Amino acid sequence: GAGVSQSPSNKVTEKGKDVELRCDPISGHTALYWYRQSLGQGLEFLIYFQGNSAPDKSGLPSDRFSAERTGGSVSTLTIQRTQQEDSAVYLCASTTGLAGNYEQYFGPGTRLTVT
Amino acid sequence: AQSVSQHNHHVILSEAASLELGCNYSYGGTVNLFWYVQYPGQHLQLLLKYFSGDPLVKGIKGFEAEFIKSKFSFNLRKPSVQWSDTAEYFCAVISFSGGYNKLIFGAGTRLAVHP
Numbered sequence: 001g002a003g004v005s006q007s008p009s010n011k012v013t014e015k016g017k018d019v020e021l022r023c024d025p026i027s028g029h030t031a032l033y034w035y036r037q038s039l040g041q042g043l044e045f046l047i048y049f050q051g052n053s054a055p056d057k058s059g060l061p062s063d064r065f066s067a068e069r070t071g072g073s074v075s076t077l078t079i080q081r082t083q084q085e086d087s088a089v090y091l092c093a094s095t096t097g098l099a100g101n102y103e104q105y106f107g108p109g110t111r112l113t114v115t
Numbered sequence: 116a117q118s119v120s121q122h123n124h125h126v127i128l129s130e131a132a133s134l135e136l137g138c139n140y141s142y143g144g145t146v147n148l149f150w151y152v153q154y155p156g157q158h159l160q161l162l163l164k165y166f167s168g169d170p171l172v173k174g175i176k177g178f179e180a181e182f183i184k185s186k187f188s189f190n191l192r193k194p195s196v197q198w199s200d201t202a203e204y205f206c207a208v209i210s211f212s213g214g215y216n217k218l219i220f221g222a223g224t225r226l227a228v229h230p
Contacts (some may be wrong), residue, residue: 033217042222043205048215055215091159093218102147102166102209102216107160 002026004107007091013082021077021110025094032075033095033104034059034067038088046090049075050097054106082114116170117142117210121221128196128228131164136191136224138180147209148189149218150180162204165189176200201228 034046045059093104093113122137149164163174170182
């Protein structure tokens, strides 16, 4: 079946502009995660959704970052007033959300470049 | 808070050499451990996982990892690497908090295999 998809695959934006990144999880997966992969920084957890609610937003680096999920499916990560340090690959992952099923399936990522 | 350490940031090997990538985690309780691989231009894929049982875990493409509780380690091994193993490797542990879970990743190890 289809995996996790993300769009756009690449985004170049000017400093100060807002960007929206989209994630389509695997159908039926109730849990959705956003991570950020910065050069030399590894993968950093941003936010977790169970259904449409986000019980863990602890990884969002500033209040310029927000995310929502509608219909228990598609999620959008929004970065307002982008800064150069926001340049990174943003990864989305989903999992079934069932107890004991912890394997996360990752999308291809969106490479964000802030100029 | 849980953390994951990967000691080797860059590894260069010749084909047929043996590989061992180190991974140590900080949590002393029950752990669920993963190794993910990211081939050039591709998304993160699961190599192998440990939840319980036999501490020697076999994964895809001839990889294996050994969970050693007393050493808080989950090192990845392959007896004979191939050029196609060139990739970035991430060790990760599940962090449980508030009834949900997220992956905590190490910084990654870039492996380059020369023919």
